Amino acid sequence: MGEIVLKAEGVAKTYRPGGSTVPVLRDLFLEIEAGHFTIVLGPSGSGKSTLLNLLGLMDAPDEGEIYFSGQPTRRLDEERRSRLRNERLGFVFQFDSLLPEFTVLENVLMPARIAQAQGRGPGRRESDARARQLLSRLGLAKLFERFPYQCSGGERQRAALCRALMNKPTVLLADEPTGNLDKTNGEMVFKDLQEMAREQGVAVVMVTHNDSARTFADRVFLMQDGTVSQDLQGTRQ
Numbered sequence: 317m318g319e320i321v322l323k324a325e326g327v328a329k330t331y332r333p334g335g336s337t338v339p340v341l342r343d344l345f346l347e348i349e350a351g352h353f354t355i356v357l358g359p360s361g362s363g364k365s366t367l368l369n370l371l372g373l374m375d376a377p378d379e380g381e382i383y384f385s386g387q388p389t390r391r392l393d394e395e396r397r398s399r400l401r402n403e404r405l406g407f408v409f410q411f412d413s414l415l416p417e418f419t420v421l422e423n424v425l426m427p428a429r430i431a432q433a434q435g436r437g438p439g440r441r442e443s444d445a446r447a448r449q450l451l452s453r454l455g456l457a458k459l460f461e462r463f464p465y466q467c468s469g470g471e472r473q474r475a476a477l478c479r480a481l482m483n484k485p486t487v488l489l490a491d492e493p494t495g496n497l498d499k500t501n502g503e504m505v506f507k508d509l510q511e512m513a514r515e516q517g518v519a520v521v522m523v524t525h526n527d528s529a530r531t532f533a534d535r536v537f538l539m540q541d542g543t544v545s546q547d548l549q550g551t552r553q
């Protein structure tokens with residue numbers, strides 16, 4: 317068993333819009349391992365994005381605790397949460413978020429540039445080499461100097477994956493990253509996520525309603541009635 321880098325323990329979350337209550341998560345336990353590609357499958361509205369927001373320290377649970385590398389996070393102040401987010405987490409979303417006025421290579425380098433500006437992370441030469449290596453690894457070597465509008469949707473999502481990996485995160489969180497892609501491109505992204513988890517030693521967590529992701533995953537969890545349970549059917553475990 318790999319190192320547990322992220323753990324949800326007894327997590328509950330209820331939204332309270334305008335005086336009403338929308339209970340979404342309750343009594344949720346989840347352990348995420350380094351080097352594994354973990355997926356959480358569930359229908360629309362089941363609470364997948366809510367869970368990812370909690371795991372990504374963008375929101376705090378009402379009850380329970382999220383442990384990041386063994387450290388409880390609920391009582392951390394916003395500054396320390398945001399530092400953890402910036403330095404230890406990578407995100408990929410459904411709609412690609414590459415900045416249109418920068419080239420693919422510049423987009424991938426962006427997290428490294430921000431870290432450099434804050435006086436951390438490796439120097440320019442090393443970052444540049446890593447960005448080129450990641451893009452080449454995912455078959456995007458010809459796209460360094462292209463702008464996002466000159467790339468396909470699948471290429472943009474894979475470049476967004478390189479960007480999320482740029483600063484060597486402990487955990488990479490992906491929310492329906494293939495929602496806009498056709499089957500072939502979607503499966504290419506699943507495969508990349510699986511291989512990057514292993515090669516980079518990063519814990520990859522993806523939430524999706526797309527059942528075809530399960531054949532690529534090391535662990536499959538199903539989201540139902542506000543909680544998750546491990547599903548052993550049809551996985552490589």
Ligand SMILES: Nc1ncnc2c1ncn2[C@@H]1O[C@H](COP(=O)(O)OP(=O)(O)OP(=O)(O)O)[C@@H](O)[C@H]1O
Nearest residue numbers: 331332333338340359360361362363364365366367
């Ligand atoms: N800020 C909010 N305020 C109130 N209710 C919310 C809020 N965000 C989400 N919800 C509700 O919480 C439930 C879970 O939403 P969530 O976005 O986590 O689902 P999801 O599984 O990601 O769905 P999808 O597959 O459509 O993205 C839904 O009923 C949604 O309407």
Ligand SMILES: [Mg+2]
Nearest residue numbers: 364365366491
């Ligand atoms: Mg969602």
